[in-house]
Amino acid sequence: MFAIDQYAYQNRWKDLPAGYKLFIYLLLLAVSFSGVRGLQLALIALVAPLTCYVARLSWGPYLKWYLHASIFILISLLTFVLTYQDAPDQLLLALPLGRGYLGISQAAGQQSxxxxxxxxxxxxxxxxxxxxVPFAQMLRLFKILHIPRVLLDLIVLMYRFIFLVFYEFVTIRDTLDLKFSFYNKRKQHQAWGRLANTLFSKLLDDNQKLNEVLALKFDAEHSE
Known part of the structure; x- marks a missing residue:
């Protein structure tokens, strides 16, 4: 079980109906997309500590999840704010490059x-x-909302497949670690390559078995 699932199943509001939490979530999303900076800052300042309290979560892991997301956010943001112009007049930061200037425009800075x-x-x-909201409670909520069964099956399948990949990765990594495959840098490169090859081959085999099980389930449902 992933860390997020562990916190979800032990949170202080786990017995609260999922519909109430969904309503709160939709309300928070409305505030997030409102564009009102004061409300957005208030949401971040209030909901973040509330989440840590309700989920019985310390600040370390919580902020670490934001760090992982921030890497992709900043990379995407750079492609948005960077611009190339002939003159540096409209740029907040300008770096001479070739016959023009590479920098951040004022409009892009405010928009960022x-x-x-x-x-x-x-x-x-x-x-x-x-x-x-634990995953099982989330599925019950989706059923109440009449989410199509095909979509629910896909969600469950993807959820279990992620666990399968994670389990196989940890098993192979621990096996290589017991064989001292990560002893030095040279062996580390070989070990990670061996791990990727073994994991890929194992997942292909598991995927074939999964396809056979799904085919049997499909035939059984449509033969009735």
């Missing part, structure tokens, strides 16, 4: 603040929902 507030307030809201 708007985008970052929307992204992080949405992340805070999503973490609140994920850490307070």
């Amino acid at each position: 603040v708007f985008i970052l507030l929307r992204i992080y307030s949405s992340l805070v809201s999503t973490y609140f929902f994920v850490l307070t």
Whole structure:
């Protein structure tokens, strides 16, 4: 079980109906997309500590999840704010490059603040929902909302397949570690290559078995 699932199953609001938490989540998303900076900052300042309290979660792991997401957010943001112009007049930061200047325009700088507030307030809201609603409770909520059964089957299948990949990865890594395959840098490169090859081959075999099981289930359902 992943850390997020462990916190979700032991949170203080696990017995609260999922419908109430879904309503709170939708309300938080509405605030996140409202564009009102004061409300977005208030959401981040209030909901983040509330999430840690309800999920019985310390600040270390919680902030670490944001760090992982921030890497992709900043890379995406750089492609948005960087611009190339002939003159540096409209640039907040300008770096001479060739016959023009590479930098950040004033409009892009202001827009980036708007985008970052929307992204992080949405992340805070999503973490609140994920850490307070266990997966089993989430599935029951989806059934109440009449989500198509095919989509529910795909969600469960993907959820279990992620666990399968994680389990295989940990098993192979621990096996190689017991054989001292990560003893030095040279062996580490060989071990990671061996791990990737073994994991890929194992997943292909498991995927074939999974396809056979799904085919049998499909035939059984449509033969009735």
